[in-house]
Amino acid sequence: MRNISTRLLIACAAIGVAGGVLFTAHAWVGGLTVNTIPFLYGVTMGIYFLPGALAQALFHRGGVALLTAALSGLVASPFQPIGFMAFVIGLVIGVAQELPFLVTRYRIWKPWLFIVAGLLHGLITMGAAFGILGGHDYTLAGQILVVAAFFISPPVFTVLALWLARALDRAGVARGLRSDEQDRRRSSKPDLTT
Template sequence: MKHYSTRLLMTCAAIGVAGAVLFTVNAWVGGTVANLVPFLYGLTIGLYFVPGALAQALIQRGGVGLLTTAFAGLAASPFQPLFFGAFLISLAIGALQEIPFLIGRYRHWRTWIFLVGSIVSGLIMCGASIRLLDGEQTSLLGQIVIIGATAVSPPLFTMLAVWLSRSLARAGVGRDLRRTEDRKA
C-alpha cells in the first residue's frame, strides 16, 4: 500500500461506493428475477464486474480492481441479502479481474485483455449460476440459456466499464493516478 496515494485510494473508494449501489440494486432486483425468470438471472451478473474493470481501465495500476471491488463489497454488505457474503463474492470477482493483468505483470492494459479476462470469468461464473439456479433441475434449453446469459454478461459489462473509463479519462477524471512511466506511453 506504500505506492498507493490517498488520492488513488479515494478514487477506488468512490468507484467502489458507486459499485455498491449497483450491487445492492442488483441483489434485490436480481433476486426477484432469479425467482420469477431464473433463465435471465445470468444477464445481471455482469454488473459485479463494472467497478473493478472501471478502476483498472481508468487507473491502469496493479491491484486497483481488487481494491475497488473490495470497497464495493464492504459498502454493499449491510444492504445485501447475503450480508458479508457479498464482500466475499466481490473479492472473488476482483481477483478474477486482476489475474489477466498479473500474468502480464501489469505492463499491458489493452482492451482485448479486458475482454479475454471477462470471457474466462463469465465461463467460471456459469458453473456457479447452474448451481445457484438449480440448473440441474431445468431442461436442456433452460441450462443453455442460463449458461449463455451468464457467459455473455461479464464481457458486455466489462466493455461498458472500459468505454466509461475512456469517457471519464477524456473528461480529466483520474488524471495523474497512473504511474509516471505509464503516462509517458
C-alpha cells in the first residue's frame, strides 16, 4: 500500500469496526444455527467477505481488503467464541480477497473481477464447510443444500459490497482516496521539468 493517508486508514478502520460488529453477531447467531440449520449458516457466511470487498470496491487500492478484513477480525476477537482465531480468519480472508487483484497488479477494478473473486471464494468456503460440517453425513438433499448455500454466499455478499461502495462513492466517501483518481490527476498535470 503505497501513498497511504491517515484518511484512508480511518476509512478502512471504520469499515473494519462495522465488519467486526457483523462478525460478532454472525458468530453468536451462527453458533446456534450451524448444528441445527447449517444451510442458513451457509447463506450468511459470506458476511465475512463484505468488509474487504467493500474497501476494495470503494478505494481501488491494493492492501485495503487485507487491512479491513484483519481489523474486522481483530475487533471481533474478544467477543467471539473462537477468540483470536477470528483475527486469523480475517487475515486469511483478506489475503484471499487480495489475490485476484494482485494477479492483475491492481490495475483492474471492474465488477466482473469482483464477481469472479466472489465465486472463487465461494468454492473455497464450500469445500471447507463441507469438510468441517461433515457434509458426507447428510442426505443427498442436505448435501446439495449446504454446498449451494456456502457456495453462493460469498458472491452475494460481494455484490452487496459493490452496491454499498457505489452508494458510498456517490455520497463522496471515496473522494480523493481512490488510487486510479490519483493516477489520473498525476497524468493530467503538465510536466514542468522539461
